[in-house]
Amino acid sequence: MERLxxxxxxxxxxxxxxxxxxxxxxxxxxxRWRATARRYGFREYDGPPLEPLELFTTKSGEEIxxxxxxxxxxxxxxxxxxxxxxxTLARMIAAHERNYKKPIKWFAVPQLFRYERQQKGRLxxxxxxxxxxxxxxxxxxxxxLIALLVDSLRSLGLxxxxxxVRLSSRNAWQQFYAERNHDSAKAYDFFQTIDKLEREKPEVxxxxxxxxxxxxxxxxxxxxxxxxxxxxxxxxxxxxxRGLSSFVKVDYQVIRGLAYYTGVVFEAFDRKGELRAIxxxxxxxxxxNLISGGRVDLAALGFGIGDIVLLELLxxxxxxxSFEAGIDVFVLIEDESLRNRSLALIQQLRDAGxxxxxxxxxxxxxxxxxxxxELKSAFTGRLEADQVxxxxxxxxxxxxxxxxxxxxxxxxESRPA
Amino acid sequence: MERLxxxxxxxxxxxxxxxxxxxxxxxxxxxRWRATARRYGFREYDGPPLEPLELFTTKSGEEIxxxxxxxxxxxxxxxxxxxxxxxTLARMIAAHERNYKKPIKWFAVPQLFRYERQQKGRLxxxxxxxxxxxxxxxxxxxxxLIALLVDSLRSLGLxxxxxxVRLSSRNAWQQFYAERNHDSAKAYDFFQTIDKLEREKPEVxxxxxxxxxxxxxxxxxxxxxxxxxxxxxxxxxxxxxRGLSSFVKVDYQVIRGLAYYTGVVFEAFDRKGELRAIxxxxxxxxxxNLISGGRVDLAALGFGIGDIVLLELLxxxxxxxSFEAGIDVFVLIEDESLRNRSLALIQQLRDAGxxxxxxxxxxxxxxxxxxxxELKSAFTGRLEADQVxxxxxxxxxxxxxxxxxxxxxxxxESRPA
Numbered sequence: 030m031e032r033l034x035x036x037x038x039x040x041x042x043x044x045x046x047x048x049x050x051x052x053x054x055x056x057x058x059x060x061r062w063r064a065t066a067r068r069y070g071f072r073e074y075d076g077p078p079l080e081p082l083e084l085f086t087t088k089s090g091e092e093i094x095x096x097x098x099x100x101x102x103x104x105x106x107x108x109x110x111x112x113x114x115x116x117t118l119a120r121m122i123a124a125h126e127r128n129y130k131k132p133i134k135w136f137a138v139p140q141l142f143r144y145e146r147q148q149k150g151r152l153x154x155x156x157x158x159x160x161x162x163x164x165x166x167x168x169x170x171x172x173x174l175i176a177l178l179v180d181s182l183r184s185l186g187l188x189x190x191x192x193x194v195r196l197s198s199r200n201a202w203q204q205f206y207a208e209r210n211h212d213s214a215k216a217y218d219f220f221q222t223i224d225k226l227e228r229e230k231p232e233v234x235x236x237x238x239x240x241x242x243x244x245x246x247x248x249x250x251x252x253x254x255x256x257x258x259x260x261x262x263x264x265x266x267x268x269x270x271r272g273l274s275s276f277v278k279v280d281y282q283v284i285r286g287l288a289y290y291t292g293v294v295f296e297a298f299d300r301k302g303e304l305r306a307i308x309x310x311x312x313x314x315x316x317x318n319l320i321s322g323g324r325v326d327l328a329a330l331g332f333g334i335g336d337i338v339l340l341e342l343l344x345x346x347x348x349x350x351s352f353e354a355g356i357d358v359f360v361l362i363e364d365e366s367l368r369n370r371s372l373a374l375i376q377q378l379r380d381a382g383x384x385x386x387x388x389x390x391x392x393x394x395x396x397x398x399x400x401x402x403e404l405k406s407a408f409t410g411r412l413e414a415d416q417v418x419x420x421x422x423x424x425x426x427x428x429x430x431x432x433x434x435x436x437x438x439x440x441x442e443s444r445p446a
Numbered sequence: 447m448e449r450l451x452x453x454x455x456x457x458x459x460x461x462x463x464x465x466x467x468x469x470x471x472x473x474x475x476x477x478r479w480r481a482t483a484r485r486y487g488f489r490e491y492d493g494p495p496l497e498p499l500e501l502f503t504t505k506s507g508e509e510i511x512x513x514x515x516x517x518x519x520x521x522x523x524x525x526x527x528x529x530x531x532x533x534t535l536a537r538m539i540a541a542h543e544r545n546y547k548k549p550i551k552w553f554a555v556p557q558l559f560r561y562e563r564q565q566k567g568r569l570x571x572x573x574x575x576x577x578x579x580x581x582x583x584x585x586x587x588x589x590x591l592i593a594l595l596v597d598s599l600r601s602l603g604l605x606x607x608x609x610x611v612r613l614s615s616r617n618a619w620q621q622f623y624a625e626r627n628h629d630s631a632k633a634y635d636f637f638q639t640i641d642k643l644e645r646e647k648p649e650v651x652x653x654x655x656x657x658x659x660x661x662x663x664x665x666x667x668x669x670x671x672x673x674x675x676x677x678x679x680x681x682x683x684x685x686x687x688r689g690l691s692s693f694v695k696v697d698y699q700v701i702r703g704l705a706y707y708t709g710v711v712f713e714a715f716d717r718k719g720e721l722r723a724i725x726x727x728x729x730x731x732x733x734x735n736l737i738s739g740g741r742v743d744l745a746a747l748g749f750g751i752g753d754i755v756l757l758e759l760l761x762x763x764x765x766x767x768s769f770e771a772g773i774d775v776f777v778l779i780e781d782e783s784l785r786n787r788s789l790a791l792i793q794q795l796r797d798a799g800x801x802x803x804x805x806x807x808x809x810x811x812x813x814x815x816x817x818x819x820e821l822k823s824a825f826t827g828r829l830e831a832d833q834v835x836x837x838x839x840x841x842x843x844x845x846x847x848x849x850x851x852x853x854x855x856x857x858x859e860s861r862p863a
């Protein structure tokens with residue numbers, strides 16, 4: 030029996046097959062995201078992977094249904110697996126924002142689902158690091174959020190040589206559009222055309238732009254304008270004060286595909302331009318109002334970093350550590366009459382926080398020792414009367430330590446965390 | 447807009463409403479589970495929350511469909527949200543077991559879904575700590591797994607006064623049934639009757655038992671038999687050697703509801719008997735064979751601990767810590783001309799691993815200080831020329847430290863982890 034196409038199995042390393050994913054690498058990335066978010070004072074939240082379908086159609090219109098895992102549940106409710114986290118966040122904020130001081134700084138690491146036509150490398154689920162700031166209109170919040178994005182990627186070893194965050198302004202595009210075209214209902218279609226500029230054939234783009242009343246030259250001139258908007262300049266200056274200038278650049282080509290952005294938007298890309306976007310985000314000052322039916326009106330902004338492109342980049346830059354089993358002690362049981370006392374030793378070591386392995390059944394001494402090496406154990410331990418013979422498998426040094434002193438001996442000896 | 451009934455929103459503490467759940471408490475529990483699994487040498491895996499429906503019906507028969515979130519996807523595939531992890535694990539093991547040394551010791555922390563009729567306190571999703579040992583028939587594996595279960599609960603502060611693991615044997619029940627009733631097709635219905643013994647009305651149970659050819663007295667005598675089976679005795683002795691005797695007892699009343707158990711089964715309960723089962727598990731030596739269509743035949747056993755009953759118990763025993771924001775430094779910006787240099791300080795501190803907060807916009811000094819207290823910051827820091835005035839908010843001591851020494855000063859001063 031096979032898993033569904035577009036879904037992933039995560040195995041412990043070393044990986045058994047190129048077609049499966051590393052549970053260790055995923056956990057490593059998620060832990061770095063979490064630690065970075067906490068350094069920035071962000072708190073964790075989570076919501077249901079299954080939501081009322083209406084939560085997503087309210088935000089994105091009925092067109093989105095074609096890309097969802099949606100169905101009618103046994104209570105006759107139209108439901109969908111979440112394709113993104115922001116609507117759930119907006120719903121949760123609208124329900125209980127009064128209990129939290131503003132600005133609210135929250136993060137989550139949800140798994141997200143989209144029914145996309147199968148293409149090479151396109152999956153139907155991914156994990157995403159979502160961080161949002163709610164209740165602050167100042168560009169200081171945009172800068173704080175972008176700094177978190179930069180540091181989340183830096184925490185994985187990526188440098189300014191590896192990625193850049195391209196900053197742009199949906200506001201500026203909105204204004205540019207409105208000066209030439211008064212049909213505001215078509216603005217979003219226009220933005221989508223701009224969003225596809227780098228991927229679409231030039232003749233298709235030109236034709237589309239003409240239908241909105243724009244020439245490609247006008248668009249190029251707008252993108253290449255010399256001056257950033259005042260709000261972008263503030264963000265760039267703020268990031269410069271943090272020493273993060275080299276990680277960002279203003280680039281009006283970025284506009285973001287989603288309908289709900291209202292202000293600054295940004296995307297992170299690999300510097301070589303070989304991969305799809307690593308991350309994207311922006312301001313969505315109207316969404317909470319929309320989701321809450323006008324009950325709650327709070328400025329907001331956020332970003333998402335997906336795990337898939339990021340893993341590609343980390344692999345390409347050789348920034349993923351090797352994830353060995355790496356236990357602390359392998360207890361050798363060479364005499365079965367010592368098994369019960371060895372179990373007591375194992376329990377004592379595990380209680381003290383060490384990771385401990387041993388052979389569940391009787392096995393030849395050399396086979397046990399080989400297994401200790403395979404598991405990259407730091408030490409082997411073997412009972413001898415009231416003492417334990419500890420062998421450091423790196424230095425090959427041996428020491429006989431009284432049973433009662435084993436824990437303190439290992440705490441002094443063990444590799445620094 | 448509301449979340450779906452039976453699903454949970456997880457908020458940062460302090461919780462805004464009794465109807466929502468703590469993201470912090472969940473993360474705390476999951477981290478303890480992970481750390482304990484690693485001490486036992488278990489490696490993490492994960493699989494898709496959405497699987498082919500057939501994966502679950504193969505194992506549990508068509509009856510299970512009534513309890514699933516199942517639907518037809520846009521590719522005309524019958525699919526279901528996973529109600530348990532074991533079929534996914536069996537599928538993954540069957541696919542790639544040859545690449546892993548036996549016994550395989552793996553764990554996962556999946557979210558699981560069941561469409562149950564809404565009842566008070568019954569939810570439609572929960573998180574579960576799953577741990578399994580694959581490829582070992584010896585009862586030494588059963589003991590190792592049960593020890594992990596005990597220590598996973600102990601790692602949260604629960605003691606032998608709080609919970610007990612009741613051990614039983616599906617084998618013994620199977621044999622007892624077969625001696626009196628030769629209709630093996632009905633054995634599973636009989637087991638289900640036994641499983642409901644504690645919850646069902648006595649007259650209903652008696653009637654059902656009669657239909658299988660058993661009297662209630664025979665059942666009572668079997669449950670109260672003096673001698674554990676040989677395999678249970680081995681497990682009890684093994685756990686005694688680890689010093690874990692007080693956490694387990696043999697209790698033949700336990701039989702487990704699932705069809706696929708083949709040997710030892712067990713459930714963990716609170717000692718006061720006020721809550722539903724905290725955890726359950728057992729041997730399922732035939733399941734991988736079944737799921738793999740006879741391709742792979744490996745003995746296996748596992749358990750699951752759900753987060754919901756466990757949280758109830760931890761709350762009742764007051765074993766959940768308080769989850770405050772708890773940052774390291776709140777940087778006070780009392781003079782806006784120092785904002786840029788303060789941002790550089792903030793970046794320096796975060797780069798060094800400290801969690802740092804500050805006011806995104808200009809605010810009165812006393813408001814900033816109040817916020818630092820609310821966030822339970824360990825220190826405030828304020829730039830003064832080339833120095834930083836650090837105030838320990840617990841002792842109220844102040845120190846002027848050169849900017850270049852702030853990180854090392856705080857590393858020495860900061861609260862032990």
